[in-house]
Amino acid sequence: MASDSHAPAAAIRPCTATDPPCPIAPLHNLPIPPPSHFAHLYKPNAINGKTIVLGIEGSANKVGVGVLCYDPISSTYQTLSNPRKTYVSPIGCGFLPKETAWHHQAHIVPLIRAALNEAFPNELNPEQHLSAIAFTLGPGMGGPLKSCAIAARSLSLLWKIPLIAVNHCIAHIEMGRVATQASDPVVLYVSGGNTQVIAYSDGRYRIFGETIDIAVGNCLDRFARVVGLSNDPSPGYNIEVMARKHSMDKPLKFVELPYVVKGMDVSFSGLLTFIEELTRRREFIKDDEERQSENQFTTADLCYSLQETIFAMLIEITERTMAHCGQNSVLIVGGVGCNRRLQDMMAEMVADRGGTLCAMDHRYCIDNGAMIAQAGMFGLQYGSTEMVVKLEDTECRQRYRTDQVEVVWRPKTRGKHA
Amino acid sequence: MSKILSSKPWYGPPPPAEVTCGSGKLLSQGAEARIWLLPVPLPTPSPSTSTNTDDTTDGRGHVINYQSDNKNASIDKAMTSSIRTLHVGGGIHVPHIMHFSQLSTHLASTSNSSSSQQHPPSPTVIIVKERFSKKYRHPTLDATLTKNRTKGEARSLIRCLKAGVSCPQVLGIAHWPASATSINNNNTGTTQKTTTSSCLFLEWIEGCTVRQYLEHRSSSTTPSSLNELDDDSSSNTPNTKRHRCNNDCNDDNGDESPIPSKQPDRITTPIDTQTLCVARTIGQLVGKMHAAGIIHGDLTTSNIMLKNPPWAINSDGGSSSSRCGETIDGDDANNNIPLLDWRPQLALIDFGLASSTTSTTTAANNSSNTNKQQHNAEEKAVDLYVLERAFLSSHPESERLVEELLGGYRDYFVSLDGSTDVVVVGKDDAQDVTVTAAASCDIGDKVDDVTATGTSPTTRPSKGKHGHAAKMILNRLEQVRMRGRKRECFG
Known part of the structure; x- marks a missing residue:
């Protein structure tokens, strides 16, 4: 929940999907996802076998939507789009949950539209490519979290695709690991x-x-x-x-x-x-x-x-x-x-x-949608029962510790220390 | 030893010339401090100090380089004059070692005065805990932190010693510039700030860590090792020796040693009269420390020393003349029968994270201050919890030992109430502990008997304010167990 990131203005680029694809092969802790064990959970894209996840983030004063694509041929993850809006409070004042929630509610739909348009230009039904929707379950401020969760739930019902509940901290870590190819930092x-x-x-x-x-x-x-x-x-x-x-x-x-x-x-x-x-x-x-x-x-x-x-x-x-x-x-x-x-x-x-x-x-330092999609993608590909949730279990958790999530996509090593 | 030196990752600024000048051996390297084993050349009993100091300075060119600033005269003066003391807070003064040669004369004087104690008369080997400066920190901040932490550790140690908790003697404290020679050799062009390392000189405690002891016991009682007795015992010796060197006084790598993980999983911790007695004694020792209002902060089995490992006694009949590693004799240690007259003598080490609170006596006196009392109980409970976790994570199936330990902890507090039979104020601390340990061991001739006495440390009736304090801490420990060391916090 990076509420107030120190985003230099220059880092926020107008185009959100200029990062090159991230290969996963060098990450020895990140094996190539199992092929189709979890066919009951999600359908890869019918045309080219890609898995595409839409991520929605809004745990603090930033609301972001990211579209992330996994290509099984090159086994890379690529951010297709990653637009974001930040609620800036006046001088001498922090961002309050209520106002931040209003901000997110006002921007979430245009952001989703923008993200899909950028990821799939000139397509009438871009949602047909999506395999799942990932959203932030927690931790964060209740109002903003709920606003984004409602958007995710509605779209899941509308498009009939599964929901993935993502821990915000895990999303930061996983995006960072993929982007920097650090295996075990x-x-x-x-x-x-x-x-x-x-x-x-x-x-x-x-x-x-x-x-x-x-x-x-x-x-x-x-x-x-x-x-x-x-x-x-x-x-x-x-x-x-x-x-x-x-x-x-x-x-x-x-x-x-x-x-x-x-x-x-x-x-x-x-x-x-x-x-x-x-x-x-x-x-x-x-x-x-x-x-x-x-x-x-x-x-x-x-x-x-x-x-x-x-x-x-x-x-x-x-x-x-x-x-x-x-x-x-x-x-x-x-x-x-x-x-x-x-x-x-x-x-x-x-x-x-x-x-x-x-x-x-900036992909993992500042809150954004793509990182939620990244962690959600892992949860989906490795069939985390904890993360691929039913609609009833999508209640936001303001307190949601990093160590509460079982990381199924990393190998179980014998515990160094608890 | 040189092998250990090379295998350890080396970082931080170069250590003071004193420590490295041929004789200092690196025992362990933490994130913040390095532990050195330093032989101190003691001057001959006849007071020929002048020749001696000449010897030490001439013998090592580094030292002359090191003091090449304009303080030369003052250092010479300081060498001849008596040692000043440094106030480390709480009205405690510690010998302030200005120069290396002072140390040897100082040690000689203290060893002469305290020759009546059980320590060997001349401590020729001492431990130097060197806190080195960090480049990334602001220099002002860095200097303050390094000095204050060293002082704080000395303060905690001395408080413990005063309370009769056995831990290493503080022999002196020093703020030395890191060796200027090597910096000059590297680059003379750039203006390199001379960094300060704060050194704490501590008594070298002989023996092994409790962790080593338990691991040794467990390896010697496994059926597999019994089959190949000779091989195992001979291979055990270097293991334990290296282990001690890795873990002794270690700040951060306390539980993080590659050796236990290599051992097969089926090794379990032996539960018998001897280990239970050790556990109970640990509990009493920790209880004594907590009663004195000191929180250790990093209680692990690697940070508790066993001064008289049973195998040392077996081999040469007395612990005083044995040296760690050298007399760990596998054949004798494999002897499973508990020694009849053996009582563990323990000492706590590594007070780097220690803090002090009000002692239970004062806290209990002003009962209006319940908030503070609660806070104290929390800190002590967390201290116990850390120890419990250390036991359970590094010694499989040691739940019984933890129970016994907590029983000993509680009994110590109860014994403070009224009953004068066990603990007398002052005197020799090791004696106190062993007396109580003896009592408990006599009860526990059969393991079942000990179980009966020790299983429910929290439910036994307690009377008096100390018993109440112990009850509070142990109740708090239950809560801490439920939630873990950290409370669940926002975000």
């Missing part, structure tokens, strides 16, 4: 609603470390609100821009903030309270020009210090997980994963350990 999932360090073990994505209160994106967003940064394109991105004023010649001041790492877990709420208190102090000034004494600090100083502190916490728990699991590749997913500073710090840590950091990609 440690995943740092950082967004507006989630902060988790995840590694696969014995049929499930286990959460090794996580936040014990608010998510990292939430912390950034709320800080942006307090200091009056814009929510467009996202608050986190604006914080990043402020912090980039730091340079060797003109270094920003580092204000010490609470650093709360408890074992493998992190906590941000105390830090947020602390930094909010700082903005009410007399030493806090908006601009550098007003600076009169050494102990004053500006918005940029706070942005810089906040980023340095919370990202160091995230890197630390990721490193602990890496050491614990003996893995040395890292994948960052979720909206905050777009942050350059976080990527740089992670790259530095990973390089020190002799590992690899998987490159960033």
Whole structure:
């Protein structure tokens, strides 16, 4: 549930399906899907044997529809279209469930039309190619989730194709794995609603470390609100821009903030309270020009210090997980994963350990429909009874942990650690 | 040892010259810290300190390089003067080691003063836990964190020692710059910041980890290994030895060792008087620590040392002169019969994640503070839960041991209420533990008897405030078991 992703405006491309097909062969943890064990579940495309899934995402302030195609001949996954709309709340205000739900309701139908038109241009009945509809079951905000689930249910009844209920976090991970071809990475999932360090073990994505209160994106967003940064394109991105004023010649001041790492877990709420208190102090000034004494600090100083502190916490728990699991590749997913500073710090840590950091990609960093379709596709192809649900079982779950889903498409290894 | 060095992945900045100068051996490498085994050249009893320090500095060119800044004079002065102490918080002071040679003189003085204790009179081998700096962090943040964590660990250890929980002695603390020589060799052109590593000098505890002990016992009692007794026992020795080196004091790889996974699945943990006695003693030790208000944070069987493994006693009649690995004698260890006079002596290690709360005594005194009490119970319950998980995941079918452990935990708290027969304040901690262990082992001559006493640690009546606290913690443990270590949270 990447509520407030740090989407640089440039990353949102006008055309949504320019990514090349992703081959799955190099992923040794991702065997080629079994041919027709699950014929009772879905029908591949009658004409060319392709499996095409429509994914609908709307767990936070973004609503997205993606069309994903699996080609059995080349055994590749390709995003055919992936349009998205973001609800941007006014300055000083977060996005509220009710208003976000309205936004999603207003945009979901045009988005589905646009996605199908782009995927199958000049076709009168593009829905006939679809094998299934995947939608976000959770976790996320209730209103937005329900709005999208209703759209998915209606289309499933209308087009008589199965529904796949997808866990949002799993979707991020699977899209990231396919896009970067990382077979078994440690995943740092950082967004507006989630902060988790995840590694696969014995049929499930286990959460090794996580936040014990608010998510990292939430912390950034709320800080942006307090200091009056814009929510467009996202608050986190604006914080990043402020912090980039730091340079060797003109270094920003580092204000010490609470650093709360408890074992493998992190906590941000105390830090947020602390930094909010700082903005009410007399030493806090908006601009550098007003600076009169050494102990004053500006918005940029706070942005810089906040980023340095919370990202160091995230890197630390990721490193602990890496050491614990003996893995040395890292994948960052979720909206905050777009942050350059976080990527740089992670790259530095990973390089020190002799590992690899998987490159960033808007396809899995920011919430979108294609990633839901990707996870849904796996669930469908491997016949996950948990994910291919009946209409009655499509009740949205606002709390839906990553480790609750059985990952049937990955081989069962003997548990490293639970 | 050199084999271990090369097989371990190496990262982080170069360690301080002191540790690497030929003698320091890397025991384990965690994400945050490295553990070194460091022989300390003790000066001869006659106070000829001047010649000694000359020797150590001349012998190693690194050291001269290392102190090549303008602090030379001050370091020389510090070497001759007495050792200062560093406040690590909570009114606790730790010897602040400014220079390596100080360490040897300091150790010599402490070993002379405390020669009456059970420790070997001259600790020539010590453990150095080096927290190295992280490049990715902001330098200010990095320096503060590294220093504070080392201090915090020292504080927790000393609190434990004061409370009579046996754990390694803190011999000193140091904030040393990482070796400047190798940085200079690499690239002189770039302005490389000198990074600080904080070192904690700890007593080297002999023996093996409880995990090794249990694995050794289970491997020696399996029918398959009994058939090929000789082969198995001889192959066992290097295994356990390496294992210890992998896991000792380890921050993060505690349970993550390739060795147990290679063992066949059918190996089960032996349940007999001896292992039950060990489990009960662990429970008492953890109870003692919790009663003193210290949360370990990373309780695993790899982080509990068994100072006197039974095979060591069998082989040479006393644990004091045995050294880990060298005297692990397979033939004797395969002896299944519990030793009559053997009582486990345990010690907790790796307090890297430790934290302290109010002790149960103070918490129970102001009963108005129920919220805080609840919080304490939660933390302690999670601590126990982590230990329980560690037992069950790395030692198959060890449920009985966990029960016994929790029984010992509860009994320790109950024994704090009123009854003066078991625990006397102060004195030698190891003695206390062994007394209670002896009592429990006498009851448990037959395994069934022990089962009867230990199966329901939560349901037995408890009296007094400590018993109440234990009941609260164990009830909380039930809740933690139900939900796992983490609560189910949003998103």
